[in-house]
Amino acid sequence: MKILSIGSDATAVRTDSALAERLRAYATHVERYDVLVPALTRVHADLAKNSAVYSGAGSTKLLQLYRMYKEAQRLMRMRRYDVVTVQDPYYLGVLAYLVARRFHAGLEVQVHGWERLCGARRLCARFVLRHAHAVRVVSMRIKRQLLGEFSVAEGKITVIPIYTEVRNKEKKERRREHDIPFVFLTVGRLVPVKRIDLQIEAMVEVVKKYPHTELWIAGEGRERRKLEARSKNQGVSDGVKFLGWVNDLEKVYKQADTLVLSSDYEGWGLVVIEAAAQGLPIMMTDVGCAGEVIVNEQSGLVISVGNVRALANAMLRLREDVALRETLAQGARNAIAKLPTRGETLMLYQQSWEMAYRETQGGSKRK
Structure with missing residues (x-):
């Protein structure tokens, strides 16, 4: 089977990137796996003998989209792909x-x-979902939305969680020294949907009771200046640390005590899986993998979206209860251990591609 993947992540052209490594893994299961992405300049990078990355180059998004369309046609004429897979429905x-x-x-x-x-x-x-031959989603939450809001046929949908290659570690409680603060960690883009402003507001309540507490924010984005100003205005700037982009997240996970995710929306919540694998207890809003991986009071604390009071209360519970942290951390480790392995994930991808192919070819299969 030959696959053309259309996406928006230009890091695919860097042959040493994590994305390029994943693409090479996909290519091991098919005859050909090529990728088309937008870029400022025309690029062509070979990832493997049967896999390459191409670009639609342009100085504007509209021009990139047009040139991606032209390049896709050229590639289709040259390779005659069996399936086109696309990384968003817009x-x-x-x-x-x-x-x-x-x-x-x-x-x-x-x-x-x-x-x-x-x-x-x-x-x-x-429009796109109505005409898709197969739909791949990362969570049951999204599947339910497709069934209810978009009326996608259930038989077309395959649920495949995002695979993350992580080493499941048991994190030992850090010895509480007088000069070592308790650290809440949040990781992600600094954009409105992440609602990091709520974490800063909740910290006001937390530090009243436990002054030796910090919130570490790992990530960058257009909201950073607003968030820095908010932490100063709320009087908690000394305890709110903006780390910027962090290349070695594993090191930060080891220094933190709890992961906090307060988003209004997540498709899955990859950082939750990574943090749980590092042995951190999880508290998160009811988005993404909440309810599937992180179950309230079993493998984490799950709170309602946008509820700063619930957020502050959950942070206080985790701040003061060592036994709760250990129980939830173990529950999260157990939960992620049940997620599909890399091999199982790749097989599920292949099944989805074959479904899309069969819909146009009358039930026959090709390898």
Whole structure:
């Protein structure tokens, strides 16, 4: 089987990147696996004997989209892919639909989450999902939304959690020294949907009772200045540390005591899996993998979205209860141990591609 993957992550062109490594793994299960991404300049990088990355180059997003369409047509004529898979159901999804339809290929649409699902983007998503031959999602939460809101046939949907290669470690409680603060850690882009402002507000209550507590924020984004100003205005700037982008997250996980995720929305919540594998107890809003991996009071604390009082209370519980932290950390480790292995994940991908192919080829299969 030959696959053309259309996505937006240009790090695929860096042959030493984590994404490139994943793409090479995908290519081991098919005859050909090529990737098309937007870029400022035209690129072509070989990832393996049967896998390469191409780009649609342009100085604007619209020009990149047009050139991706032209490049996709060129590649289809040259390679005659069996399936086109696309990493979001919006404008790239429309592009993938047009290419798959023109060349009579199967169309697999991936839904990792919803980014600004309104207006034209919602219309694109509804159109693309209606015409998809197979739909791959990362959580049961998204599957339920596709069934209810988008009326996607259940038989088309495959749920495949995002695979993360992590070493499941038991984190021992750090010895509480008078000069070592208790650390709440949050990791992610500093954008409004992450609601890190709520964590800063909750810290006001936490430090009243436990002054020797810090919130570490690992990530960058357009909200950083606002968040720094908020922490200063709330009087907690001494305890709120902005770490910026962190290359070695494992080191930060080892220094932290609890992971906090307060997003209004997540498709899955990859950082939760990573932190749980490092032995951290988890507290998160009811988004993404909450309810599937992180179950309230069993493998973490799950609170309602946007509820700063519930957030502060959960932070206080974890701050003062060592036994609770240990119980939830162990529960989270047990939960992630049940997620599909790398081999199982790749087999599920292949099954989804084969479904998309069969829909256009009358039930036959190709390797």
